[in-house]
Amino acid sequence: xxxxxxxxxxxxxAIAGFWLVGCNVLPLGTPRKPPGxxxxxxRVAVVEFFDHSRYSSYGYGxxxxxxxxxxxxxxxxxxxxxxxxxxxxxxxxxxFVSGKMPLAVLVQVREECKADAMIMGxxxxxxxxxxxxxxxxxxxxxxxxxxxxxSLSEQxxxxxxxxxxxxxxxxxxNHVSEDGRYGPDLVLNSPRYFLRxxxxxxxxxxxxxx
Numbered sequence: 001x002x003x004x005x006x007x008x009x010x011x012x013x014a015i016a017g018f019w020l021v022g023c024n025v026l027p028l029g030t031p032r033k034p035p036g037x038x039x040x041x042x043r044v045a046v047v048e049f050f051d052h053s054r055y056s057s058y059g060y061g062x063x064x065x066x067x068x069x070x071x072x073x074x075x076x077x078x079x080x081x082x083x084x085x086x087x088x089x090x091x092x093x094x095x096f097v098s099g100k101m102p103l104a105v106l107v108q109v110r111e112e113c114k115a116d117a118m119i120m121g122x123x124x125x126x127x128x129x130x131x132x133x134x135x136x137x138x139x140x141x142x143x144x145x146x147x148x149x150x151s152l153s154e155q156x157x158x159x160x161x162x163x164x165x166x167x168x169x170x171x172x173x174n175h176v177s178e179d180g181r182y183g184p185d186l187v188l189n190s191p192r193y194f195l196r197x198x199x200x201x202x203x204x205x206x207x208x209x210x
Contacts, residue, residue, distance in 0.1 A: 036077035045115035071203035128191035
């Protein structure tokens with residue numbers, strides 16, 4: 001069953017200035033929420049992240065977007081999570097550069113994807129070598145009102161002890177899956193597995209904020 005709502009155009013026009021980033025504070029712990037949490041959105045679209053890093057040709061932005069969509073789906077019940085490629089958007093201008101939300105994207109995602117919320121984000125920086133690090137910015141937006149429900153801008157560094165402790169816990173929790181069965185050393189050496197770890201930490205915080 002899909003919930004249909006009419007997009008209030010005037011509300012969308014009021015959101016041009018909301019793209020100021022937050023502070024770069026890494027949380028010391030990310031408690032896991034029980035799986036299957038019900039949220040007030042039937043479908044959430046994760047728009048492929050813009051990649052501002054020097055390694056943009058490697059596809060890390062797409063990798064993180066896919067991982068985040070997967071982790072969000074694991075955290076929710078009765079909510080579809082879909083991935084929207086950047087190439088499918090009618091307006092591809094980058095709101096993390098312009099500071100303005102492309103209103104056409106809100107309308108397109110709501111009308112074509114039937115999504116009543118969406119995530120847009122940016123992979124700002126990445127170091128893909130051993131002890132990788134990444135800077136991520138994102139915003140969770142209600143597509144009917146343009147309201148930002150959750151936002152963050154954070155750096156994750158595998159060389160920091162608090163992050164390493166979270167990685168150890170992540171691998172223990174996922175020891176039967178490909179994500180964790182080879183232990184934290186794989187996360188330390190593979191940027192793609194590190195991005196999956198970061199997505200796993202962010203997803204429950206996004207859900208718990210709704």
